[in-house]
Amino acid sequence: MKFERLHPKIIAIRSNNTKSREEKLLAIxxxxxxxxxxxxxxxxxxxNHEKQTLHLGPYVGEPTDHTIIPFGKGICGQVAVSNQNFVVPDVAAQDNYIACSFTVKSEIVVPIFVNGINIGQIDIDSHVLNPFTENDERFLEFVTKQISTLF
Known part of the structure; x- marks a missing residue:
């Protein structure tokens, strides 16, 4: 399976002592x-729990205007409140969706926890309808656990 092959690569990035946290996050x-x-x-x-906002960190892909998202707004904002994974098979069917690009068809967001506190999330957009499976969720939970060790 493609996800299992990525586990050691993610661990190697996280464990790299020559890169900064930001460089590791971008590499992931x-x-x-x-x-x-x-x-x-x-x-x-x-x-930012004080301001009840999410702030964009490292990312790869098309530039986005959504650098700050209020808790509760869009898929990411909902995850900040619910502390639960959110899989959106078709973004067009979501009422509380913040459109990033007309090419985005689906999205998955998985929270990152440090000491039981949701400090952020990984957000993935796809140009394909309904590509995300339970395997994606389990893999991204592994990734977020690796990320959490950097904080």
């Missing part, structure tokens, strides 16, 4: 986009 985003053909935009948002 890059390897995900490069390795999984339907991961067309991969980014990280980090929470």
């Amino acid at each position: 985003c890059q390897i995900l986009q490069d390795s999984i053909d339907y991961y067309n935009w991969v980014g990280l948002y980090f929470a």
Whole structure:
């Protein structure tokens, strides 16, 4: 399975002592986009709990205007509140969706926890309808656990 082959690569990036945290986070985003053909935009948002906002961190893919997202708004904002994975098979069917590009057809967002607190999330957009499976969720949970060790 493609996901299992990526586990050691993600661990190697996380464990690299010559790169900064930002460089490691960007490298993780890059390897995900490069390795999984339907991961067309991969980014990280980090929470500011005081202001109840998410702030865009490292990402790969098309530029986005959505650099700050209020908690509760869009898929990412909903995950900041629910603390649950959110898989959107068809973004056109979502009422509370923030459109990034007409090419985005689906999205998956998985929270990142540090000491039980949702500090952010990984957000992946796809140009394909309904590509995300439970395997994607389990893999991205592994990725977010690796990311959490950087904080």
